[in-house]
Amino acid sequence: MAESSAGKVKRSSSVRGRFNRALLLFYIISVLVSIPATYFLTKQQVLSQADRELTLLVDMIRAARNVVREETRPYFMPKGEFFGPTISSTVMANTIAGKFLREQPDYYIKIASDNPLNLKNLPEPLETQLLSRFRADGELKRIVETGTVKGKLYLVSAAPAKVKKGCMRCHGDPAEAPSEITEPYGTTSGYHYTMGDVVGATVVGVPLADVNSLVVQRSIAVIITLSLLFALVLVLVNLLVRRSIINPLSAITAHAYAVSHGDFDAVFDKENLRDDEIGELAISFELMRRSMLLAAKRLKGG
Ligand code: HEC
Incomplete structure (x- = not known):
């Protein structure tokens, strides 16, 4: 007073x-600085977590492919036993992916091709774009970036599928393809591969948490x-x-x-x-x- x-x-x-x-x-x-800082840190955190999961998933798929290359194919091929997943690493990868996605539906694994045996493997718009980038640059081994498939945001890792000699047995001339392939898949799509071509892309996606919310x-x-x-x-x-x-x-x-x-x-x-x-x-x-x-x-x- x-x-x-x-x-x-x-x-x-x-x-x-x-x-x-x-x-x-x-x-x-402080408040004005805290908002962009929170945004930046959250984004970093979400991306680095997704990146770790992606590495795990990509390595798991690679391991599955190697099981075929190193174990089942050398064992079953000489016996003339023909069963897709044991002969083709792509089929094995696709089979495992299908079963994995039943357990973990939030993730994304697909071997996409615009000339597929299985029409389910037709590319989404993102995959069409990835395919043309792999075709434009033959040296490109992997693309890792964020992308949207069917409205969902993923951190995506994609690798090109290139045609080698071994692929021709199933994906060459349909007249010479084994009946195990032509019967279920028909003879119109998935054949006439050309050596060295990029025919598809293995796309693995980890869901990205909604950074904004x-x-x-x-x-x-x-x-x-x-x-x-x-x-x-x-x-x-x-x-x-x-x-x-x-x-x-x-x-x-x-x-x-x-x-x-x-x-x-x-x-x-x-x-x-x-x-x-x-x-x-x-x-x-x-x-x-x-x-x-x-x-x-x-x-x-x-
Ligand atoms: C043993 C036969 C066989 C061999 C060898 C084989 N594939 Fe396949 N491939 C298949 C079958 C069967 C599918 C369909 C799997 C499915 O139903 O999703 C397939 C699917 C694919 C797909 C996904 C698109 C599609 O056609 O449905 C790509 C890409 C592919 N193969 C590439 C290759 C490449 C590249 C090679 C050689 C490195 C190869 N494949 C070798 C049998 C084979």
Whole structure:
């Protein structure tokens, strides 16, 4: 209350106001910085997690293919036993993928081709685009990027399927293909491969969590935390400023005002004073008042 009684001189700003404005500005900047930071970190996190899963899945498919190349094909081929998954690594990969996706429908595995035996393997728009990129650049071994298939966002890894000599047994001239192929798949599509051509692409996709809704959730949590923190700091700073700056200054101001109006005997209220810079100011002022009092007495007496 000393503040208002002493406030004879009109002020256009206050210490507390300045502290509060600085805090508010700091709060707004923190919130504004936290949103893009949250977005960036969340995106990084989602991508790196998907990347780890993708590596696992791609390596698993590769391992399945190697089972055929190194184990089942050398064993069954010489015996003349013809069963797709044991002879062709592509068929094995496709078979395993089909069973895996029954357990994990969120993932995506496909061996796509625009000249397929199985029409289910016809490419989606993303795969058509991947195929033409592999065809345009024969050196390209793998493409990893985000992509949308049937409206779902994935981190996708794609590798080209190139025709080698061994493929011709099933994918060459349909007249020479084994009946195990021509009977179920017909003779119109999936044949007449040319050596070295890119006929398809193995596409593996890991679902990408919806970054935007994660960012909204996390940003709300961050903003609530920041707001609580700043509210606490605001209350503490105001309390501190009031107790250690404003109250003692107001007391000094009131006292100085009284003295300036000729009340040299005005008693100084030491209640709010502390042993700090403001306390020092008060003591200097009190010394000045006493000197002035002495000087005034001497003048009167003389
Ligand atoms: C033992 C026979 C056989 C051999 C050898 C073979 N494939 Fe296949 N391939 C198949 C069968 C059967 C399918 C269909 C699988 C399905 O139903 O999804 C297939 C599917 C594919 C597909 C998916 C598109 C489609 O046709 O349905 C691609 C691409 C493919 N094979 C490429 C190759 C390549 C490249 C090679 C040589 C490295 C090869 N295949 C060797 C039998 C074979």
